[in-house]
């Protein structure tokens with residue numbers, strides 16, 4: 001017996017069980033091909049051997065979930081060098097706190113996904129792909145990049161830190177500074193709105209749940225709540241905090257709430273403006289805190305005057321008496337109260353950035369920043385400078401469409417769809433499905449001189465690329481450190497734990513080095529990943545080896561006992577800004593104001609609300625076997641409306657319907673629920689062309705229904721609310 005860890009003593013409540021994801025998710029003996037795309041490179045079955053005739057061995061190592069930008073960390077246990085047996089989430093990680101979400105557990109098995117890419121592919125003129133070898137792929141891509149204008153090279157990468165590091169380094173080596181994370185299409189509005197009030201570098205806050213007396217949560221984030229956020233909500237409820245949930249769907253988080261305020265999606269800004277109006281008009285705000293720590297109050301106060309609760313009732317549908325009562329609840333609890341940092345705001349709406357700005361402004365009126373029971377501001381987790389290992393990074397100005405987005409974020413969709421022809425390298429993400437409507441994105445990629453997609457599966461973006469390069473999946477490669485902001489910032493790392501299931505897939509560092517060499521760029525990739533990782537960890541009180549063995553290292557938590565101390569705010573005044581000249585310059589207004597989002601709920605139409613499913617939000621996740629089964633079991637691909645509306649329209653749960661927007665009609669299946677407000681149609685996010693067809697029922701593809709508006713100032717696609725109509729099929 002050579003095992004170092006026995007199966008019995010490593011089981012825990014966090015472990016994956018056979019009843020959970022193991023049953024169908026691993027031990028893939030022969031995998032069905034991905035159908036309908038005319039592929040060759042992902043069509044070969046691959047095999048994972050169980051070595052059933054051998055005594056099993058076990059070992060453990062560190063992992064970082066890259067399924068969403070929270071980068072939750074865990075310890076993985078591996079059986080026979082090739083099978084993920086279980087995961088134990090890091091207790092000290094800010095997003096994780098000892099739990100992963102279902103998506104995280106499933107994503108650890110992405111190596112075994114049935115649509116795994118196995119060989120480099122080159123697009124043919126008829127829209128199908130042909131298999132090529134790596135040398136040909138590198139040489140052809142390198143030759144094309146060697147002759148292009150460096151200014152025209154655009155790199156888009158996923159959240160995974162290794163991809164982000166190497167993709168950006170490749171862009172820089174090629175002479176381009178245009179390297180953006182895909183979360184730029186989710187986060188620039190929320191983070192940009194926060195930055196206008198609190199300065200760049202403050203990306204969120206945790207609520208002191210043990211002492212908080214009133215907490216307002218605004219909807220559900222586009223990617224769902226993190227395990228830690230859900231854990232904190234539970235803790236707040238257990239500690240007696242009054243939780244108010246304002247959103248169009250009373251989903252999993254709403255069930256924690258003492259009070260649900262249905263609000264038309266995209267109209268949360270009206271609620272916040274009216275709360276500010278009541279706090280100021282009723283002199284219920286924290287005058288001393290505002291006087292000592294904020295700038296611009298007089299102009300802000302004047303700007304809030306029109307936004308009475310009666311105005312808000314007419315705008316967002318929440319009764320004026322409820323709004324006034326909510327403002328009083330918060331005022332009575334201050335400073336032991338807060339609006340949560342995460343929620344269904346700040347992403348994908350016409351007024352996302354201004355809503356985030358108002359969230360930070362109302363918390364300022366409540367004087368709750370870093371107060372006992374209030375909102376504890378996060379500190380940034382940063383890698384050390386690379387020193388001699390750094391490459392010159394050409395300066396780029398913020399995209400014209402996104403002047404309010406924080407540095408390095410914002411405008412991917414705007415950049416992809418502006419008039420400039422670019423060569424686009426996409427690493428481990430799917431901007432086509434995550435961004436604006438697919439029609440526009442197809443046109444954008446057609447216009448590009450060269451599109452290269454580096455991915456482990458055939459994503460929607462990859463299906464539009466000139467070249468598709470198969471990269472290693474989760475746990476098949478050593479990763480770069482992942483830095484996570486928090487009240488106790490943390491660094492984590494992913495390690496190579498299994499042999500590549502697709503043997504010809506390459507890690508991203510090798511792919512970038514191969515492209516660079518073929519393009520005639522030398523020097524940037526002369527050092528090893530371990531060299532870069534070690535350099536980034538300087539000052540973090542850990543070695544690379546230690547981090548790989550413990551999964552997460554945290555800085556000291558300053559939220560315990562440190563109440564009352566505020567950080568230096570990186571704003572022009574050094575104080576919290578209730579007004580912003582940058583917003584005025586960007587075509588908005590110095591003080592936040594109502595940004596109309598259109599009347600989308602009359603005349604029999606619905607506000608189509610593109611919402612995260614509790615367990616997954618993007619095509620890559622939906623394709624993993626565990627989540628695909630959950631999706632089928634819970635009929636997750638249905639469009640859901642309220643029971644009352646369905647009754648009025650003579651529709652029932654399970655009816656086949658046609659949902660139509662300005663861009664497309666889709667025939668899907670209707671769901672009916674008491675947890676959806678009337679006038680809203682919940683459109684599950686995350687299914688792409690491939691995964692829509694893999695379920696028992698045809699699933700709705702949200703990206704085909706949304707339009708192509710870009711949010712003023714912040715440059716994000718408006719892709720979470722779309723006007724739709726729903727009719728019974730054949731009616």
Ligand code: SF4
Nearest residue numbers: 065068071072101104
């Ligand atoms: S919240 Fe879930 S999907 Fe996101 S990083 Fe954590 S475990 Fe992964």
